[in-house]
Amino acid sequence: MNTNDNHIYVIFGASGDLTKRKLVPALYSLFVQNLLPEKFALLGVSRSDFTDTEFRTAMESAIKEFKEIDDTSHVEAFVKKIHYQSIQFNDASTYLPLKQRLEKLRTEEKIGGNTVFYLSTPPSLYGIIPQHLASVGLNLQNDGWKRLIIEKPFGYDLESALKLKDQLLKDWQEDQLFRIDHYLGKETVQNLLVTRFSNGIFEPLWNRNYIDHVEITSAESIGVEKRGGYYETSGALRDMVQNHLLQVAAITAMESPSSLEPIAIRNEILKVFQSLRPIKKEDVKTNAIRGQYLAATVKNEKVPGYRDEEGVNPESVTETYAAIKFYIDNWRWGGVPFYIRTGKRLPTRVTEVVIHFKPTPHFLFSGGPVCSSCNQLVIRIQPDEGVLLKFGMKTPGAGFEVQTVNMDFHYSDLTNQRIPSAYERLIYDSMKGDSTLFARTEEVIEAWKFLSPVIDCWKNDKDVPLFGYPAGTWGPETADDLIEDRDMTWRYPCKNLSDDGIYCEL
Numbered sequence: 182m183n184t185n186d187n188h189i190y191v192i193f194g195a196s197g198d199l200t201k202r203k204l205v206p207a208l209y210s211l212f213v214q215n216l217l218p219e220k221f222a223l224l225g226v227s228r229s230d231f232t233d234t235e236f237r238t239a240m241e242s243a244i245k246e247f248k249e250i251d252d253t254s255h256v257e258a259f260v261k262k263i264h265y266q267s268i269q270f271n272d273a274s275t276y277l278p279l280k281q282r283l284e285k286l287r288t289e290e291k292i293g294g295n296t297v298f299y300l301s302t303p304p305s306l307y308g309i310i311p312q313h314l315a316s317v318g319l320n321l322q323n324d325g326w327k328r329l330i331i332e333k334p335f336g337y338d339l340e341s342a343l344k345l346k347d348q349l350l351k352d353w354q355e356d357q358l359f360r361i362d363h364y365l366g367k368e369t370v371q372n373l374l375v376t377r378f379s380n381g382i383f384e385p386l387w388n389r390n391y392i393d394h395v396e397i398t399s400a401e402s403i404g405v406e407k408r409g410g411y412y413e414t415s416g417a418l419r420d421m422v423q424n425h426l427l428q429v430a431a432i433t434a435m436e437s438p439s440s441l442e443p444i445a446i447r448n449e450i451l452k453v454f455q456s457l458r459p460i461k462k463e464d465v466k467t468n469a470i471r472g473q474y475l476a477a478t479v480k481n482e483k484v485p486g487y488r489d490e491e492g493v494n495p496e497s498v499t500e501t502y503a504a505i506k507f508y509i510d511n512w513r514w515g516g517v518p519f520y521i522r523t524g525k526r527l528p529t530r531v532t533e534v535v536i537h538f539k540p541t542p543h544f545l546f547s548g549g550p551v552c553s554s555c556n557q558l559v560i561r562i563q564p565d566e567g568v569l570l571k572f573g574m575k576t577p578g579a580g581f582e583v584q585t586v587n588m589d590f591h592y593s594d595l596t597n598q599r600i601p602s603a604y605e606r607l608i609y610d611s612m613k614g615d616s617t618l619f620a621r622t623e624e625v626i627e628a629w630k631f632l633s634p635v636i637d638c639w640k641n642d643k644d645v646p647l648f649g650y651p652a653g654t655w656g657p658e659t660a661d662d663l664i665e666d667r668d669m670t671w672r673y674p675c676k677n678l679s680d681d682g683i684y685c686e687l
């Protein structure tokens with residue numbers, strides 16, 4: 182059932198890849214589920230010239246390509262709600278015709294002034310478009326709410342993020358801003374909150390007394406594909422760690438919120454960001470490892486090294502792999518190391534959080550513990566979404582040999598329950614004005630502050646190595662030292678949640 186107000190959804194960058202692959206298919210899904218309001222229009226905005234009909238045809242093809250269609254009449258009904266307006270993003274004078282077009286649509290479709298503006302353009306336009314919208318009064322809420330959704334990345338470093346923040350807050354209020362971090366829209370990331378706070382058995386152990394360390398991995402098996410040009414301006418740290426993975430770490434580490442109100446949840450997440458122990462310049466070399474994939478043969482196929490990819494500088498020092506070790510200085514986590522690693526061209530595509538519990542104080546049984554951290558809780562974000570608990574069990578037979586076994590839950594076991602896409606969930610929340618799953622300005626700024634020493638060092642200190650790693654491997658061997666200094670190893674996840682090991686099927 183739809184519970185949101187009638188409104189117009191405006192997408193800037195409507196001729197782009199994200200609109201076609203994610204945004205319009207997600208809006209279509211909401212339409213099919215009857216989650217759009219009774220009166221709704223979608224206005225695509227870009228520089229390209231399209232008529233309404235041409236743009237509708239392009240979006241119809243996109244929906245058919247990226248969604249499973251049960252009934253084509255739904256597609257036909259949905260695309261009738263789509264319109265298009267061409268503008269020059271940098272030219273202030275084109276915003277008045279945009280405003281007039283919106284007014285016309287409102288009158289024709291009998292929709293009030295409520296409007297979402299979704300910025301799906303190159304990030305260099307995230308400051309200027311809101312400013313031009315405000316110059317024609319499209320930020321004002323006298324005739325209905327106005328919301329601004331901003332795609333990642335929010336800034337390129339601390340300085341640019343602060344500049345963007347000031348630019349936006351000049352004309353828009355914080356509660357009008359919705360910063361998309363699509364990881365927060367993932368069902369399995371939200372389930373971290375539920376696993377922790379709906380079970381009496383986990384939360385009492387969720388602290389420095391029982392947890393040895395926390396490991397967060399986000400691996401991709403593909404390279405940069407056609408996005409080499411974009412990736413050159415980003416790298417693994419900015420692309421994955423600054424936003425998605427620090428957000429996942431914060432949800433893993435946060436205190437219980439006083440309620441499910443957005444402000445209560447976001448306050449607790451912010452406190453984690455504020456408790457991150459700054460990484461000293463002299464510690465960057467040992468606490469942050471960067472790597473770049475090299476050409477190799479993966480599954481009998483030759484794959485190019487990063488520097489040979491399209492759009493990449495042949496002498497590029499952009500990292501395609503990043504691993505960091507850090508601490509959260511508060512009462513719950515004092516002394517517990519957190520490890521994050523992410524990379525492209527790793528053996529498999531997987532994202533998961535692994536809670537490694539401390540061993541028992543004394544090991545009673547023969548043979549010694551089979552691993553230094555036998556009890557692990559694995560929360561799998563993708564693929565084979567689920568939760569896995571590893572624990573010791575008696576090997577059947579004489580004596581008291583112990584072996585590690587699994588207890589697991591897979592989302593795929595839930596029959597008839599569809600997992601909505603992250604964009605579907607976030608777009609729906611933005612329509613309802615629910616900002617719980619959107620990053621707040623202070624969080625983003627704290628994340629940049631935290632990573633600034635690493636970014637600066639990797640940019641300016643020629644002595645900090647960039648390690649090569651063959652495509653299809655788990656990254657530079659030096660990254661193992663981050664975790665092995667404590668007699669532990671990274672978990673080597675496989676495609677299936679229940680399996681791990683460096684030689685598993687990928």
Ligand SMILES: NC(=O)c1ccc[n+]([C@@H]2O[C@H](COP(=O)([O-])OP(=O)(O)OC[C@H]3O[C@@H](n4cnc5c(N)ncnc54)[C@H](OP(=O)(O)O)[C@@H]3O)[C@@H](O)[C@H]2O)c1
Pocket residue numbers: 194195196197198199200227228229270300301302303304332333334
């Ligand atoms: N694609 C993804 O999977 C993905 C995932 C996460 C975040 N994002 C973020 O979402 C935003 C949109 O991504 P995208 O992949 O859709 O981008 P895109 O295809 O490169 O660009 C979107 C649209 O912006 C316009 N544009 C491109 N370059 C421009 C320029 N120099 N000046 C003015 N307009 C320009 C183009 O439309 P016209 O030429 O018609 O104006 C283009 O269709 C980006 O900020 C990206 O970082 C994308």
